[in-house]
Amino acid sequence: MTMERKIKLKTLNSHITCKICRGYLIDATTVTECLHTFCKSCLVKHLEENNTCPTCNIVIHQSHPLQYISFDRTMQDIVYKLVPELQKNEINREKEFYRQRGIPNPKDIPLTNGEVHGDENHGDNTHAESDYHRQDEQVNVCLECISSNLKTLKRRFIRCSAQATILHLKKFVAKKVLNGMEKYRDLAVFSCTFQIDILCNDELLGKDHTLKFVYVTRWRFQNPPLTLQYRPRVDI
Numbered sequence: 001m002t003m004e005r006k007i008k009l010k011t012l013n014s015h016i017t018c019k020i021c022r023g024y025l026i027d028a029t030t031v032t033e034c035l036h037t038f039c040k041s042c043l044v045k046h047l048e049e050n051n052t053c054p055t056c057n058i059v060i061h062q063s064h065p066l067q068y069i070s071f072d073r074t075m076q077d078i079v080y081k082l083v084p085e086l087q088k089n090e091i092n093r094e095k096e097f098y099r100q101r102g103i104p105n106p107k108d109i110p111l112t113n114g115e116v117h118g119d120e121n122h123g124d125n126t127h128a129e130s131d132y133h134r135q136d137e138q139v140n141v142c143l144e145c146i147s148s149n150l151k152t153l154k155r156r157f158i159r160c161s162a163q164a165t166i167l168h169l170k171k172f173v174a175k176k177v178l179n180g181m182e183k184y185r186d187l188a189v190f191s192c193t194f195q196i197d198i199l200c201n202d203e204l205l206g207k208d209h210t211l212k213f214v215y216v217t218r219w220r221f222q223n224p225p226l227t228l229q230y231r232p233r234v235d236i
Helices: 040-047 073-082 086-100 166-177 182-189 211-217
Strands: 028-031 037-039 069-071 138-145 157-161 196-200 226-232
Touching: 028 040, 028 073, 037 040, 040 069, 040 211, 073 086, 138 166, 138 211, 166 196, 166 211, 166 226, 211 226
Parallel strands: 138 226
Antiparallel strands: 028 037, 028 069, 138 157, 196 226
8 A cells, every 4th residue: 555645845846936025936948058937927038138147147148048058848738737736826817917918818809700719519519629729829920031042922911829839830931932841850950940930019029929919028019910020041
């Protein structure tokens, strides 16, 4: 017969709290250089003025530190499972944020098929697990080319999940303007270090930024669509 050992939450706090705000990790984001983890909003705000890790002071990157941080889904799942009501409280705070500012919560905006985001599913949910994130909060995006070295997208306007990341958009653009991903991979293999940069208001965006994060912190609730620019990092 095995004995279960109960562990007090406070004994784990040092492992699941942000060293910047001292609160439990929200949108846990890890510095890839040293593997220290912080709340995403805390770390991004810190890196706007610094290029070093807040914990160990290692230089993340001289000019683009935001390119070297990554969302840590595993850590965030652990925090939500360990701390009762934390995830629920975060959702409620998000709703209150929109309510106080008189801004429609994007999750309440009807989808193109007339449905509304929410927990209830009024239709046939046979394919619920393969809905390609259509039930996510949606963002309207306009992708503009700012380089003569890349083709302009035939369809600049797209609608996608707010949880999509800048890396997803980079791959999307590469597939459309490079006639598939093969050229993209080949250039990387031959050390040409070809990459596509995506910017918002002339600010380079990190590959792990979600569109929701960009909409709130960089676009700052301007009228839709969220307008982003793309360019090659090197000439091709």
